[in-house]
Amino acid sequence: MAREKIVITGLGAVAPNGNNVNDYWSNLIAGVSGIGPITYFDPSNHRVKIAGQLTDFSPESVIDVKEIRKLDPFSVYALAATHEAMMMSGLDSNTFNPDRIGVTIGTGVGGIQTLEDQQRVIDKKGARRVSPQFVPKMIANIAGGHLSMRWNLKGPNQTITSACASATDAIGMAMRLILAGDADAMITGGTEASVTGLTIAGFANMRALSQSNDDPTSASRPFDKDRNGFVLGEGSGMIVIETESHAKDRGATILAELAGYGSTDDAFHITQPSEGGIGALKAMERAITDSKMNLDEIDYINAHGTSTPFNDKNESAAIKNLFKDHSKNLKVSSTKSMTGHLLGAAGGIEAVASVKTIMNQILPPTINYDTPDPDCDLDYVPNDAQKHDVNALLSNTFGFGGHNAVICIRKYN
Numbered sequence: 001m002a003r004e005k006i007v008i009t010g011l012g013a014v015a016p017n018g019n020n021v022n023d024y025w026s027n028l029i030a031g032v033s034g035i036g037p038i039t040y041f042d043p044s045n046h047r048v049k050i051a052g053q054l055t056d057f058s059p060e061s062v063i064d065v066k067e068i069r070k071l072d073p074f075s076v077y078a079l080a081a082t083h084e085a086m087m088m089s090g091l092d093s094n095t096f097n098p099d100r101i102g103v104t105i106g107t108g109v110g111g112i113q114t115l116e117d118q119q120r121v122i123d124k125k126g127a128r129r130v131s132p133q134f135v136p137k138m139i140a141n142i143a144g145g146h147l148s149m150r151w152n153l154k155g156p157n158q159t160i161t162s163a164c165a166s167a168t169d170a171i172g173m174a175m176r177l178i179l180a181g182d183a184d185a186m187i188t189g190g191t192e193a194s195v196t197g198l199t200i201a202g203f204a205n206m207r208a209l210s211q212s213n214d215d216p217t218s219a220s221r222p223f224d225k226d227r228n229g230f231v232l233g234e235g236s237g238m239i240v241i242e243t244e245s246h247a248k249d250r251g252a253t254i255l256a257e258l259a260g261y262g263s264t265d266d267a268f269h270i271t272q273p274s275e276g277g278i279g280a281l282k283a284m285e286r287a288i289t290d291s292k293m294n295l296d297e298i299d300y301i302n303a304h305g306t307s308t309p310f311n312d313k314n315e316s317a318a319i320k321n322l323f324k325d326h327s328k329n330l331k332v333s334s335t336k337s338m339t340g341h342l343l344g345a346a347g348g349i350e351a352v353a354s355v356k357t358i359m360n361q362i363l364p365p366t367i368n369y370d371t372p373d374p375d376c377d378l379d380y381v382p383n384d385a386q387k388h389d390v391n392a393l394l395s396n397t398f399g400f401g402g403h404n405a406v407i408c409i410r411k412y413n
Helices: 022-030 073-089 111-123 133-138 144-149 166-177 199-207 244-249 275-290 309-328 343-359
Strands: 007-013 103-106 157-160 185-192 233-241 258-264 301-302 331-333 392-399 405-411
Touching: 007 073, 007 166, 007 343, 073 103, 073 111, 073 144, 073 185, 073 233, 103 144, 103 166, 103 343, 111 199, 111 244, 111 301, 111 343, 133 166, 144 157, 144 185, 157 166, 166 233, 166 258, 166 343, 166 392, 166 405, 185 343, 199 244, 233 244, 233 258, 233 343, 258 275, 258 343, 275 309, 275 392, 275 405, 301 343, 309 392, 343 392
Parallel strands: 103 157, 103 185, 301 331, 301 392
Antiparallel strands: 007 233, 007 258, 185 233, 258 405, 392 405
């Protein structure tokens, strides 16, 4: 018996190059970067002075100002993106069964801004001055808790942390929960607010970040020969998924189908991908198998494409080794060239971009692709968006610890 289709009915995005889905997508297609100088703290003593920060983000229209003060930014971002996704989906908390709607959300570092703030308090003022709201603001699962309380979602509620694969794993696990019969619909994706002094210093000191401080918008250059590290970003991408029957029964507009999910681990190294990207290859293969599709039915890959020497080389190798001759026909691009790397939220905003790709039949480009690398010899949609027939695509995310997560999204028929 064929399983019921899981469909996508809502999208929400808060990203460095757009504070809602329309702006984010328009800027992706226009090749607009959201990377610039760090303004959240004084980076003068840091090796890295650039990041993908949110610009002109005003959550007060959807979250009460008094409530914002009680929240770490990673929860604020999740609430803002989910508000947009819920509005688009038409899910009404007054009409759905709250026991059948849940949340699965990914984050890499949770409330790290709150952690750093309160560490400064205890260092300067002593233990008794630490805020009683410290723990409930900081813990990684609290964003999902706030989503459930805001929209009265009483179904399964889980937080996934698998480094940069977190949001994609969250989406995949949300799909699994629906298929297991535990929910009719799930709000899922990822959120991250990690542009902090400690996070920047940590990544910079392990030489993972680009130090192209004088040219921020060109610093993230996935697959380019002169790439020299990723750029840290922040934000949230959330989607609403549900069974096809649930969506049809309530008259929802179906945007695309979430067709498959694959997850593996390299079991190789804490930060470097396995040689040839064999773990990534297997995750892509599992996602395609789960979708009951053939390799040659995939038209496009929204790549992990971090702009690091190791990832881009090994991801390219994995694609070529899996798809073989079909890899010559595949289109591959990295939207991280414009947003930077949102860590645990990357798979969320990239899932949003993937759905918009299918809806509009336009491929977002890989900007800053100037010098081809012999080790990266696929079609990376260089510098300009392209119109292209896309029936099915993959969205790849890979993380420290060897985590690999891939979802397959296809046009709804």
